Amino acid sequence: MTVLRARVLTPRSPDEVLWLDDAVIRINPGGSIEGVEPYAGQAVDLHLSTGVLTPGFVDSHVHYPQTRIVGAASGPLLQWLNHSTFPEEQRFADLEHAREVARVFVSALAAAGTTLAMAYGPVYPHATDALFAEVERRGLRVIGGPVLMDENCPPELQIPAGPALASLEKLADRWHGCDGRIFVAAIPRFALCCSASLMAGAARLARERGWWVSTHLSENLEEGRIARELFSAADYLQVYEDAGLVHRRSVLAHAIHLSDGEWDRIQAAGAVIAHCPDSNFFLGSGRFHASAAMARGVPIALGTDIAAGRSFRIPRAASSAYDSALARGTTLTPSQLFWWATRGGASALGHGNLGAVEPGFEGDLVWHDLPAWVDDPVGALAWILFDADAPRPRRVWVRGRVVWDRGQNTGYPWETPAS
Ligand code: GUN
Ligand code: ZN
Numbered sequence: 001m002t003v004l005r006a007r008v009l010t011p012r013s014p015d016e017v018l019w020l021d022d023a024v025i026r027i028n029p030g031g032s033i034e035g036v037e038p039y040a041g042q043a044v045d046l047h048l049s050t051g052v053l054t055p056g057f058v059d060s061h062v063h064y065p066q067t068r069i070v071g072a073a074s075g076p077l078l079q080w081l082n083h084s085t086f087p088e089e090q091r092f093a094d095l096e097h098a099r100e101v102a103r104v105f106v107s108a109l110a111a112a113g114t115t116l117a118m119a120y121g122p123v124y125p126h127a128t129d130a131l132f133a134e135v136e137r138r139g140l141r142v143i144g145g146p147v148l149m150d151e152n153c154p155p156e157l158q159i160p161a162g163p164a165l166a167s168l169e170k171l172a173d174r175w176h177g178c179d180g181r182i183f184v185a186a187i188p189r190f191a192l193c194c195s196a197s198l199m200a201g202a203a204r205l206a207r208e209r210g211w212w213v214s215t216h217l218s219e220n221l222e223e224g225r226i227a228r229e230l231f232s233a234a235d236y237l238q239v240y241e242d243a244g245l246v247h248r249r250s251v252l253a254h255a256i257h258l259s260d261g262e263w264d265r266i267q268a269a270g271a272v273i274a275h276c277p278d279s280n281f282f283l284g285s286g287r288f289h290a291s292a293a294m295a296r297g298v299p300i301a302l303g304t305d306i307a308a309g310r311s312f313r314i315p316r317a318a319s320s321a322y323d324s325a326l327a328r329g330t331t332l333t334p335s336q337l338f339w340w341a342t343r344g345g346a347s348a349l350g351h352g353n354l355g356a357v358e359p360g361f362e363g364d365l366v367w368h369d370l371p372a373w374v375d376d377p378v379g380a381l382a383w384i385l386f387d388a389d390a391p392r393p394r395r396v397w398v399r400g401r402v403v404w405d406r407g408q409n410t411g412y413p414w415e416t417p418a419s
Contacts, residue, residue, distance in 0.1 A: 002045050004046045007370070008020040008053050013335075014333075017338060018377075024040075031400040033360065053368075055366070056398065057341050058301055058346045059117040060272070060345055061253045063305070063306055064122075068307075087154075090157060098127035105119075107404075108312045109140060112393070116349065116351060121187075125171050128145055132178070136182060141398060144185060148161075161195065161201045164198070168184070176211070185212040186212075189216065190217075191236070196231065203243050213247075213249060215253070218255055218257045219286075248269070250271040251273075260292070267296040275302055275340070277324040279303075282309065319385055334382070363400035
């Protein structure tokens with residue numbers, strides 16, 4: 001049993017957080033939280049009272065092969081993909097390169113306090129294998145897979161449906177369900193790079209094998225126009241519906257330019273939205289219609305969308321989500337943003353046992369510094385979610401195991417040797 005003493009900030013619902021001024025958190029050897037009680041002189045292993053403990057953050061949409069191109073400012077989506085992204089992703093044909101970037105990527109997630117991520121790999125299955133091996137070793141949680149592409153992109157990045165799906169099955173045989181931390185997803189990248197048969201095959205395989213599916217939906221107006229034309233579809237969502245990709249285990253990234261009818265069908269299908277506001281600003285893609293999703297109860301999780309997003313830190317995405325909604329006339333509350341960043345995001349990704357510092361939840365925790373003047377939940381949420389100058393987390397745990405310790409290093413995570 002590990003016993004921590006700390007202040008605690010944990011979500012109860014989208015409208016309510018719980019703040020404990022001086023709590024004792026007991027984590028059992030299996031890594032789950034067994035008790036959270038007021039401190040009353042109990043023996044404690046670790047005193048963390050200078051800061052505050054929150055649950056780990058959930059990143060519902062992040063691209064591992066884009067770790068090195070954060071800040072590649074080369075215009076809107078299609079130009080950015082062709083100019084900055086596709087050339088970088090081709091480098092992952094080299095396994096050593098993939099391993100090296102996987103190390104930095106996992107460090108960057110952990111240093112940001114992200115304990116569960118839905119991660120897109122490059123097309124090459126060996127590169128996602130390298131990512132899973134690193135996640136396994138370092139103790140984080142991931143749902144991921146190689147992106148699937150067989151059309152309209154550099155030939156080096158096209159893999160036909162047959163071999164792509166066969167190697168995805170092999171990858172899943174090796175990794176899916178590993179230690180309850182690693183899960184495979186089928187990821188047809190987006191309609192522009194995928195044939196109808198690749199998307200349908202991926203959807204079928206995922207349904208048979210119980211995997212998640214994920215793709216990009218209606219991020220950019222030009223993308224939407226091309227998608228409708230290529231597939232002679234009435235709207236963008238229909239392309240994915242026809243392939244069988246829209247259901248309760250689908251994570252649809254961006255979802256910006258949608259009609260009311262498309263929102264109604266997303267709601268009816270029970271699909272999840274990965275909201276990536278910083279990326280939407282950086283690529284000038286548009287502003288997500290948060291109130292359309294929320295009014296329908298569509299599950300939302302936050303995504304950094306590295307490298308179109310500029311930070312691995314989910315609190316930065318939360319802060320951008322606030323700006324983005326306000327610009328459309330909707331004022332989001334800090335508790336709502338905290339919910340999406342933690343418990344709501346985890347539950348949207350099928351992890352109902354993550355995202356709270358409460359008995360029965362997994363011991364996935366983040367220890368944040370707090371300035372001396374912050375002594376209530378309003379101040380703590382303002383600092384953690386909105387203050388861009390707040391330092392990276394001090395320490396991060398998954399299942400009670402330390403996966404990141406900032407130590408004295410307040411700089412870039414890759415400057416600290418991986419544990
Ligand atoms: N659409 C297709 N691929 C990508 C990608 O890598 N990033 C973003 N933001 N959108 C995409
Ligand atoms: Zn993306």
